[in-house]
Amino acid sequence: MASHDIIGSIAILKFDRNAKKSEKLKIARGLLKRQNVKTVLEKQDRIKGRLRTFKTKFLCGEKTKQTIHKENNCRFKLNVETCYFSPRMAEERKQVAGKIKKNDKVLVMFSGVAPFPIVISKLSKAKQIVAVELSRECNKYARESLKLNKINNIELIQGDVKKVINKNKKKLGKFDVIVMARPNLRETFLKQAFSVSKKATLIYYHGFCNEDKLGKLLEEIYKESKKAKKKIQILKIKKSGDIAPYKFRYGIEIKVM
Numbered sequence: 326m327a328s329h330d331i332i333g334s335i336a337i338l339k340f341d342r343n344a345k346k347s348e349k350l351k352i353a354r355g356l357l358k359r360q361n362v363k364t365v366l367e368k369q370d371r372i373k374g375r376l377r378t379f380k381t382k383f384l385c386g387e388k389t390k391q392t393i394h395k396e397n398n399c400r401f402k403l404n405v406e407t408c409y410f411s412p413r414m415a416e417e418r419k420q421v422a423g424k425i426k427k428n429d430k431v432l433v434m435f436s437g438v439a440p441f442p443i444v445i446s447k448l449s450k451a452k453q454i455v456a457v458e459l460s461r462e463c464n465k466y467a468r469e470s471l472k473l474n475k476i477n478n479i480e481l482i483q484g485d486v487k488k489v490i491n492k493n494k495k496k497l498g499k500f501d502v503i504v505m506a507r508p509n510l511r512e513t514f515l516k517q518a519f520s521v522s523k524k525a526t527l528i529y530y531h532g533f534c535n536e537d538k539l540g541k542l543l544e545e546i547y548k549e550s551k552k553a554k555k556k557i558q559i560l561k562i563k564k565s566g567d568i569a570p571y572k573f574r575y576g577i578e579i580k581v582m
Contacts, residue, residue: 327340327344332412333403335389335392335405336359339368353365354385366405376462377437378407378409381405391403392405394412397447399443399447403438403466404466410437410440414506418445421441421504421529426449426450427449429452430499431453433454433504434504435506439463439481443479445504446479456482457490467481506531507530515530524581524582527560528580529578562578
């Protein structure tokens with residue numbers, strides 16, 4: 326059995342351990358017949374680390390790892406191996422952008438190649454968007470994507486979210502909306518989000534856990550809010566993807582009261 330994602334003109338296949346080489350090539354060549362697929366790669370390992378990268382193996386087609394992905398009337402340039410990007414989150418990005426009000430000031434933490442910032446810029450009337458991303462590689466491609474989409478209301482900041490916010494609180498000010506498309510890490514980074522929030526700020530938070538541990542995840546969010554002396558209300562919880570058997574990414578909408 327095999328599963329796959331298509332990012333731009335590149336299809337990335339993930340096979341069972343027992344899959345034979347002949348079977349892999351047959352499936353890969355079949356994907357090349359699809360419109361717009363020009364390269365087929367095999368995912369070699371799990372997504373790892375804070376930069377969320379993984380290794381691939383070339384199977385067939387054009388030998389490249391760079392592509393331009395189209396989504397929500399936007400274009401994102403990236404290297405699929407060195408830049409984390411999930412095409413499965415296209416609808417979530419659209420939904421978040423649809424909730425941004427005119428003249429909102431938006432912060433996107435863990436912004437990657439800037440899919441959330443760019444979709445928000447294109448589909449809303451946000452006044453200002455600040456995007457913070459640790460990876461220099463992602464930041465490089467994000468800058469190229471801003472040019473591709475002719476966008477001028479996004480400020481890209483390369484650096485660790487914690488350090489960037491702690492050092493620049495006065496300069497950054499308070500935000501109306503904070504998007505936390507965070508990696509699967511132990512640290513919540515809610516302390517930093519709450520420090521640049523105000524009354525009625527909406528926080529879109531990604532949390533990871535097994536379905537039966539959701540209550541514990543929510544308890545952790547409330548605990549962080551109490552530490553930051555912020556009253557909150559959880560408005561919405563939904564599964565926004567699975568990352569392992571029985572383990573899910575939850576999109577949690579939080580309102581600061």
